[in-house]
C-alpha cells in the first residue's frame with residue numbers, strides 16, 4: 255500500500271474565453287494544497303488565468319478495449335457533416 | 349544521457365499474447381501513441397518505467413549542483429535566474445514522476461529506489477560545482493546536451509512521456525541560454541574571469557559528452573528501444589550532433605574545447621573528436637563519481653528533515669475533513 259498523497263488531475267484555462275485543458279497531475283493531501291502545487295508546477299510562465307484540480311480517483315474513463323463499440327458507430331453517419339450535402343455553387347449563404 | 353540505458357542485457361521476453369503483441373508493434377511502428385490504459389508488453393512497461401524514472405531522478409538530483417550556488421550568485425539578477433532554473437528542474441522531475449506513475453509504479457517506490465541507491469541517474473550530476481563559472485558551463489553544456497536528447501523524445505511512443513517532454517523542452521531553452529550568457533560575460537571579462545570560464549569548460553566538456561551514454565556498439569538495447577520509439581536517435585548520433593553544434597559556440601566567445609583531436613572533417617560533414625574516457629564513465633555509473641555520496645546524502649537529508657512538513661499537511665487535511673464531516 256502506497257503512502258503517497260492522493261493524485262489530482264490539473265486543468266488550466268489559458269485565457270478568458272477558453273476551456274480548461276488537462277495539463278498533468280500532482281499529489282496533495284487536500285484540495286487546497288493540490289491547487290498550490292498545481293500553480294507551482296504548471297503555471298510558472300503565465301500559462302493560465304484559472305486552475306481546476308480534480309481527484310484522479312473521481313474520473314470515470316472509457317475503456318480502450320471498448321473503443322470500437324464506443325466510437326465506431328459515428329463513422330458511418332457522415333450525413334451529420336455539412337459536406338455530405340451537394341448544393342449547387344450558385345446557391346449562396348448556405 | 350538523462351536516460352542512459354545501463355542495462356547490459358537485452359531481454360525481450362515473448363511470453364506475451366502474440367496477437368496483441370503484433371497489434372501493439374504495428375501501432376508503434378505507425379507512430380501512434382500508447383496511452384496508460386492501452387495494452388502493452390511487460391518489457392515495454394518495464395523499460396519505460398526505468399527510463400522515465402531515471403530521467404525524473406536526474407532532474408531532481410540535478411538541482412543539487414546548481415542549488416549549491418544560489419546563495420552565492422554574483423548578482424541579484426543571476427540569483428533570480430538561477431532560482432527560476434532550479435525551480436524548473438523540480439517541475440521537470442514532477443512531470444516525469446507523474447508520467448512514470450501512469451505505468452503502475454508509485455512515486456514512493458521510485459523515491460525509495462533513488463534514496464537507497466538502487467536507481468540510477470545521470471552521471472553528470474556526480475561532478476562538483478567548484479566555481480561560479482561551473483553554473484555557466486552546466487547551463488550551456490549540460491542543459492544543451494539534455495535538449496539534444498529530449499527534443500526527439502517529444503515524439504516518443506508513450507503519450508504521457510511525450511507530453512511531459514513537450515513541456516520540458518519549452519522550458520529548457522532558457523536554461524541553456526542563461527548558462528551561455530554567464531560564460532559569454534566571463535570570457536569577455538578580466539583575464540582571471542576568462543580563465544575561470546575556460547577552467548569550467550575544461551572540466552565539464554568530457555562529462556557532457558558522456559551524458560549521451562556508451563558508444564553504439566556498447567548499447568545492446570538501442571535497437572529495441574528505437575523500434576519501440578522510446579529512443580529516436582543513437583547515442584553516437586546525438587554525441588556527434590552535440591559536438592558539431594557546441595564547438596562553434598565555444599569559438600564565438602574565445603574559449604577552447606579541451607580536445608586536441610577535435611577538427612572539422614569536410615568529407616563527413618562533421619567534426620572528428622578524441623576518445624571519451626569510458627573507464628571514467630563506467631566508474632561514475634558504478635557510483636564512484638567525485639561527489640556521488642554527497643549527492644545521495646543531501647537528497648536523503650532533504651527528504652527526512654522535511655518529513656514533518658508532509659506529516660503536518662496530512663494532519664491538517666485529516667482534521668479539516670473530520671470537522672467537515674461533523
Ligand SMILES: [Fe+2]
Pocket residue numbers: 407436437440494516520
Ligand atoms: Fe530539466
Ligand SMILES: [Fe+2]
Pocket residue numbers: 437491494520523
Ligand atoms: Fe534544464
